[in-house]
Amino acid sequence: MSVSGNTPLFNTSHGKLRIVMAQMDFLVGDIPGNTALIIEAAKRAYSEHEADIVVFPELCITGYPPEDLLLRPSLNLRVSEALECLQNAELGAAIVIGVPLRNDGLLYNAAVVIDGGKVTGRYFKRFPPNYQVFDEKRYFAEGTGALVVDIRGVPVGLTVCEDIWANGPVEDSVAAGARLIINLNASPYDIGKQARRKALLEHKSRENRVSIVYTNLVGAQDELVFDGGSMVFDHSGTLAVEVPQFAHGLFPVDFLCDSHCQPASQPLPAEPSLEANIYNALVTGVRDYATKNGFRSVVLGLSGGIDSAVTLAVAADALGPERVRAVMMPFRYTADISLEDAEAQAMAMGVQYDVYSIEPMYDAFMGVLAAPFEGTTADTTEENLQARIRGTVLMSLSNKFGSLVLTTGNKSEMAVGYSTLYGDMAGGFDVLKDVPKTLVFRLAWYRNSLSPVIPERVITRPPSAELAPDQKDEDSLPAYDVLDQILSLYVERDFSADAIVAEGFDQADVSRVIRLVDINEYKRRQAPIGVRITERGFGKDRRYPITSGWKSGN
Incomplete structure (x- = not known):
């Protein structure tokens, strides 16, 4: 279901800027279909919300993660055709999109600004992640330097996802004159992720005295779920706007850009319970x-x-x-x-x-x-x-x-x-x-x-x-409240057997559980994929050899 944010407070003029966050779902590999979605959303943001800028998620042109589709010979041609289509679309608003872009023989995870039928800015992601479910260094080169682009008279610094977690990109953009940071994201869900995002953005915006527009992908791709939760923090580190997690739609935010680009605060959504969040x-x-x-x-x-x-x-x-x-x-x-x-x-x-x-x-x-x-x-x-x-x-x-x-x-x-x-x-x-x-x-x-x-x-x-007859799970396994704690320590936190025992668990239970985890890797390799909700799920996250002489005692 598509929903929209609150009614904007003013029209664009005299240092006023309206940004629409397009928290949307895209199909990996469907470049023509994704391009059509971007055009439709940008035109609607302009006609319904009088947007000056429409911000889309990371790699929205290809969907995220495109994986080895990025190695296909026809990728460059398809992306070029999509960019040409967007430039010819008469969108009204400027758009900031995520796209894989080749430059001087190297492929970059890029943010591109299209305004008035022209590409007016290209930023190359500086910190492609290579941990947990991320494998971006397999495909992307590292960008260098900041990009500050003038959009409707406001100097805007662009960053892409992981850049906001690292030292340098935001700081360099502000040093180069940016009065507003736009951050494009395809940040997958896990338990507690939104709280960690908020803590990071609060710190980055306050320390750099700059407002940050954080636009995230929503939807799912194979085992990954993207929860949206797009946000705006002002230059004091205050959360001004938060889009509900798992909501689809266009969400306008108004800024008054005088000494700072100050967002107009909106009522914040209620904090969902852990169970509600996971269930969604x-x-x-x-x-x-x-x-x-x-x-x-x-x-x-x-x-x-x-x-x-x-x-x-x-x-x-x-x-x-x-x-x-x-x-x-x-x-x-x-x-x-x-x-x-x-x-x-x-x-x-x-x-x-x-x-x-x-x-x-x-x-x-x-x-x-x-x-x-x-x-x-x-x-x-x-x-x-x-x-x-x-x-x-x-x-x-x-x-x-x-x-x-x-x-x-x-x-x-x-x-x-x-x-x-x-x-x-x-x-x-x-x-x-x-x-x-x-x-x-x-x-x-x-x-x-x-x-x-x-x-x-x-x-x-x-x-x-x-x-x-009369079979019970706990005839074959430790009690689930014990088992799950041991598994959390071993699978998700990489504790050794000795370290888990030191946490107060029975040596026999720990040894038995660890042995079962280790010898059943072959089964998990043949299991269907499933929704990832923790920081360390079986699949993309945890890749252990089936044939191994490793001992997990310490």
Whole structure:
């Protein structure tokens, strides 16, 4: 849904400037489509808000991150055609856009100003990041020096994303005469990110005595979610304007540029709860992944457990119940309450709901395997077979109806390998892949605070895979409140085993958990991608060798 900011306070004249922040979603690789979106948004910002400047996110021409599309031979031609199209579009306002730009044989992550049908400024990002999910040095050269460009009589310094986190770009721009800083961003979401952005911008604006316009991307690309949260800080370090996270639209801000470019303050949005923020990130991730990849619908296995319950809620909220199909696949170990609760949630959410017993399929498999298994004792092989039959059913429905299979594994399970390859891991997108189990429970309570769709006993009963009689997750794993703390220290903070024990955890638990994390890297390499919500998710963030002699004791 598109929304706009408050009504501007004055028209442009006598040192007054109106900037519109275009907090928008772009499709990676669709340069013509993104260019059309920019033109439409710029014209609307000018006609509806009388914008002087419209600021778009980083690399909006290509979408972010374009990854190895930046290596394609036709990139330069496509970008040149897009820039020519923008210059010929008669936009009315000046625009600041993000674009990959080649100069003297090198490719740069650039901010480009187009005003009056001409390119009036080109700034090359000075600090392309190369940590966590970022890999920009693979593609981009480092820019040098500041750029201050005159826009409507105001000297404006340009910076791009990481430049604001480093020492130099803002300082150099101010030294060169900038009275206003515009910062283009494609800053991905993680828990606590907006607070860290605010602390940084408060410091940068106050220390340099300059207002900063921070415009961020919104939407999702594969596992990354971009939450927007565009902001304006004034020269005293005061937050004057904040766009709600995950909102799409055009957000005008008025400036009075006399001794400083002072933004007109606007009411700030309410601070969302942690659970609300994360839930919005998951919804955004599912919506964009399914929609941008052309899936008309999604399908998932609904077990009566909490992981599939939260996954179903996110899917229905993201796509609408008419695009969601839930399938219960009971076996002899499936409890009656699991059947009852799965049906109750499906009915409450209005999704298509089907029940297919896997008993006859299991018996058929075991008949074939009777000879090679003769004389052996039943073990996890038979348990995993149940999961693999369920995976086959879901993938068959996916093939037949063009639905995306959503898997339901959480981060705790992915970490220790409590999952079945080609079974419950079979699918295209894992909604909870970066959500620890203890947080899954909190998200379930949060979703029920909006409307009670998850039966309460799904949340309160002990978690179980129901692959064996009376099975409980904590029969095989430490209690989740302990497990998640150990995983956070080891996976997200790189603590050694000795350091984790020093935090007060049992030596046996720590050794066991670390061993499980290490030996299950091969599973995670074959797992579907999922929404990243932490600073260290499995996927782009954490890349460990499968074959390794490394010991994690100290």
